[in-house]
Amino acid sequence: MTPGAWAAILLGAAAIAWVNWYFFLAKRSAATASAGAGGAQEVTITVQGGYEPAEVKVKRGTPVRLIFDRRETSSCSEEVVIPDFGIRKFLPAFQKTPVELTPEKAGAFEITCGMSMLHGKLIVEA
Ligand SMILES: [Cu+2]
Structure with a gap:
């Protein structure tokens, strides 16, 4: 194979690795709730074309906000x-809406x- 062909293969492999990283690792953002007011576990989720973080970890038996x-x-x-949890809530644009459970x-x-x-x-x- 020519050096050009090798370069194309390497570039292709790098592109595949990047795509895998981007979609399977980078997107799987997770957050653990921190203690907020009144002892509730609190976490802020940004809503913009999706939920960020997409995964929120909380502990059982303690109120979550x-x-x-x-x-x-x-x-x-x-x-x-x-x-x-039987929750369905309207989220006004450009506002923070708390959901408790x-x-x-x-x-x-x-x-x-x-x-x-x-x-x-x-x-x-x-
Ligand atoms: Cu939708």
Whole structure:
């Protein structure tokens, strides 16, 4: 093979590695809630074309306050739904909306928009 062909192969491999990193590692942002007012576990989730962090880890049996910081007017994200907790809440654009719940059992629970297009996860650890 010519040096040019080798260079093309190396570039291709580098591009594939980058794509894998970008989609499978970089996007899997997770955050652990920190102690907020009144002893609740608090975490702020930025809503802008998705949920950031996409995964939130909390502890079972302690109240959780998820603060949705919506930074867009896109109708897709105007509602947030956490089906397992019976939560469906309107998020006004450019405002922070708190959603409170107390997880009584461990597991992974879905956070979605009203149309189930945006996805996040609430991970409750025992
Ligand atoms: Cu949507």
